[in-house]
Amino acid sequence: MDTTKRLVELGRADLKGRFDPVLDLVRDPFRPDRHQPHASLWYAGASIESGDVSTAERIIEQVLTMQELRGSDSHYGNFRWHYEDEVVIDLNACQFVMEAMLRLRQERLGNELRDRVFASIRLALSEAERLDVHWTYTNIYLLDVHNRILAGQLLRDDDVRRAGEQRLQEWATRTKAVGAPHEFNSPTYAAVDLNCLADIANRAEDAETRELAMEMEHLVWRHTALHWHAPTLQLAGPHSRAYRRDVVGASGFLKVVLYKLLGDERLLAPSPYYEGPDAEGHLIVAGIDYHCPPDAEAMFREPAARDVRETVVLAPRVETVTHITPEFALGTMSRPYGVGDPPEPWPMDNACIAYWRRDGDAPGVLYTRYRVNGGPIGKASSESLPRWMDIWEEGVFRTAQVGSKAIVAYGFMPRGQRSAESLRLDIRLLGLSPGVADDGDAIVLADGEVYVGIVPLKPDNLGHSPHVTMWRDGEETVVSIVNYEGPAKVFWEYRSLSGPFWKENVRNGFALWIASRYEFSSASDFRSALESVGISDETRDTGRVIKFGDVTLEYDLRQMWP
Secondary structure, three states: OOHHHHHHHHHHHHHHHHEEOOOOEEEOOOOOOOEEHHHHHHHHHHHHHOOOHHHHHHHHHHHHOOEOOOOOOOOOOOEOOOOOOOOOOOOOHHHHHHHHHHOOOHHHOOHHHHHHHHHHHHHHHHHHHHHOOOOOOHHHHHHHHHHHHHHHHHHOOHHHHHHHHHHHHHHHHHHHHHOOOOOOOOOOHHHHHHHHHHHHHHHOOOHHHHHHHHHHHHHHHHHHHHOEEOOOOEEOOOEOOOOHHHHOOOOOHHHHHHHHHHOOHHHHOOOOOOOOOOOHHHHHHHOOOOOOOHHHHHHHHOOOOEEEEEEEEEOOEEEEEEEEOOOEEEEEEOOOOEEOOOOEEOOOOEOEEEEEOOOOOOOEEEEEEEEEOOOOOOOOOOOOOOOOOOOOOOEEEEEEEEOOEEEEEEEEOOOOOOOEEEEEEEEEEEOOOOOEEEEOOEEEEEEOOEEEEEEEOOOOOOOOOOOEEEEEEOOEEEEEEEEEEEEEEOOHHHOOOOOOOOOOOOOEEEEEEEEEHHHOOOHHHHHHHHHHHOEEEEEEOOEEEEEEOOEEEEEOOOOOOO
16 A cells, blocks of 8 residues: 555645635634645645646745734744734744745746745744744754754755754754653654654755754654554553544544554544544655654554653653553653743643553543533533543642552642632543442443553542542543532632642542453452552651552642652
8 A cells, every 4th residue: 555645645635625715725624714824835735746836826825925024023934823813823833834835846836936935934934043942842843953954955054054953963962861852752743753853864965964863763763662552553641742632542643654654544544532633744744754663663563561661851850651551551650741941831741541442443541631610510511612622731740650550649730819610630531431330439440351440539628519420521431539619719728839828739639450351250350359459548747648559659748749
């Protein structure tokens, strides 16, 4: 099978279906009343390849009108994310538009338009220089590296090219010191990293730059392959950043890259749970030749059981654990993900996430979110929102994991003067309805090839609501461990990490055990084993100490430090 040809066909068909011939721009797949510059440029590139240069030039003309050209604007040279926007909103637009411009067949454009494209790239580069994105923002940093190197070559500007090469060397040094990209194990952004590094390795004029890019591409391939769960075709957790559609098994960007490598049609299949994503990334992937090392490719193809323990961030230290078996994969991360210096918390991480095999192509999924004002318990909070809408992490977590057992503890971020009417931890599950549930202190669920055992820890009750409740939210079964549900109020004692009433963060959390159904004769037997493990949750002078079998988690309740 020619995977490149198939990706081109799918990507072109998707963009053609979203193309608006009135505006000569491509619609946003999730907001069809709005039009995107980068998606439009990818369609322009596809139009050039098919011989329709006139359509491509009309598209490019429209995209150029979306660049901010008012010299007084703080983001002069950037692009509006949507044609309908009045100002620059997404600062990364300049990088995504430049990436698409640099992949256009410039020689097929008219001379005047080509000169305007070059001038547009120069302006976008000046904006990128002012933004000077921090190296921890991995995918955008590498896009910046990629665009500087290739734009420098295209424009014959050695200063721009050398700046890109220097940034690549600095990023490689920092990343090799850790062993993983700062934006680690992301089902979306690993693909962006691979695209940038592979394209540099293929197209850079400097031999040392090509060699370094390929070395770092190999590092990202191996890091990603370590977490790949071949039986469910999912990137096992934990994830530094993941959109909901990636979390629940849709054909995300990484899967498109892996489809080109492996040729498995299941990687392009839609998720039965949620929509998305669009297919413009198919064209990006189709145009890149990758260099996956054989040892990494073997891990993508073979469902080898393994435990992976990594330090992925040195300061503040973040450790990850991934347990992979033929039946399931469970992953946790020790503390929240952040970007910058000092790190700004980014609420897209998956602190605890599991995938397991079940009948059909869709995996079972378990993931967690702390919710603030997430709607009344038992009532779907996302009824009026698109089914793919992300649920942001609104808590602070600490975890510990040994094999298939884990402890996951949560508090919440200081609220200031903002009121809250609901504070809870959601354990969200897809692909199952409760089998055996809420009998005693443990919740046991049977699905596919696994038993899932959840032991809620007694939460701090800030109101009069039940501690634990199980309910359905659309496609998801939700176990909610509740800190508060009631009238909206400002919690004075949790306004900050200090103040006259501050003592310590709230307690919330659970113990988790996922086991293969082949290990136990029935759910009842698994329940008995779960209840015999033993669990304790104590507060000592040093903080909170939770023990679950051979797993121990200890952290400071004032600062949430492990």
